[in-house]
Amino acid sequence: MLARALPPADTAPAAGESGASGPKRLPGAAALEQPSVPLAPNQGQVPRLPASRTGPPPRPRPLPEVLPPAASRPEMPQAPQLPVGDRVRLPGPDASQPVPLPVLATPAPDRGPDDPTADFSAAAAQSGVVPARQVPAPFVRVSLPDSFENRDAVKLRDTPPEKGDPVTAAPKLPWK
Secondary structure (H helix, E strand, C coil), X not given: CHHHHCCCCCCCCCCCCCCCCCCCCCCCXXXXXXXXXXXXXXXXXXXXXXXXXXXXXXXXXXXXXXXXXXXXXXXXXXXXXXXXXXXXXXXXXXXXXXXXXXXXXXXXXXXXXXXXXXXXXXXXXXXXXXXXXXXXXXXXXXXXXXXXXXXXXXXXXXXXXXCCCCCCCCCCCCCC
């Protein structure tokens, strides 16, 4: 039934027909395809030289032998004179003294300001009686570490022999 309903076509469509394969031409913008107002023709003129002058082009002339009188010469500009004011004197550092240290290089004071409770605190600390020790103080390692504490952690099986001969010759330098 399918073969009777859809028989194959005997001829292929021509190149210009709608069923042809190939790129399709898409329509462009309407303003580009059909412009509404044509452009006006150019109304400008081409610039031309004036036609009144004829003959050879002008040439430079030599300077005149006599200079014009001094009265007609322009005066040279004068240097402007600015008003002079009173001199200002500012005191500067004394050159015979050393340069002062910057603020961050000045030494910090060792002691703070006077403490109003210093007398009371000193009297309270000195008024108590120190109790006598009943048992000796235990040993506490404070600041000296044992430099041989871990010497037995790693031991060699065979101790290498020591060389007792001192080096008597100077080493050979590579550049000599």
